[in-house]
Amino acid sequence: MTAGSSYLYQPVVVERLVRVERIPDGTPVDLQPGTSAQVAQALGSNYSLLVHGQLMRLAGKDASAVGLPEPEGVDIPDDTAPEDVPRLAWEVLRTCYDPEIPVDIVELGLVYRCDVTPLSGSAGMQRIEIDMTLTAPGCGMGDVIANDARDKLMALPHVGEVDVQIVFDPPWDRSRMSEAALLTVGL
Known part of the structure; x- marks a missing residue:
């Protein structure tokens, strides 16, 4: 399962310090607690957030920093050869x-x-x-x-x-x- 479109345009607030990457240049940015954002894209295993007019990529493993669930990866069967x-x-x-x-x-x-x-x-x-x-x-x-x-x-x-x-x-x-x-x- 991926992040899912159900979160698209959802407002979120940063709950703890979290590192994101600024889009499109990939520069690391630390978002401070209390920062408001909006989910701009919720696909794959990451989120794109709109923060003060700037897109930021939030790694799925850090989704809890804005109250979102960590997306699940590809379902891999136990008997994979x-x-x-x-x-x-x-x-x-x-x-x-x-x-x-x-x-x-x-x-x-x-x-x-x-x-x-x-x-x-x-x-x-x-x-x-x-x-x-x-x-x-x-x-x-x-x-x-x-x-x-x-x-x-x-x-x-x-x-x-x-x-x-x-x-x-x-x-x-x-x-x-x-x-x-x-x-x-x-x-």
């Missing part, structure tokens, strides 16, 4: 969002490659290699999105190593977006 990792990797990537765009990075066409191979010297463990891009080369949220993907992939069973590379060749354009993504953003 190494051969399930490629399918699960794509499921996990579909829970990663650009905090400014209400479309996951797969549907947005940002993931160019997702290769899963056996990890050398580790029986049953897998290595995942991701090549992804950004909607704009200067996007300051690139490392934030890549780290989100990396952390989620590393949490999968049978995964021992993850390498996420941000690439700009070929350049991204909206022709890479799925039809559903185009409809979501009104194109």
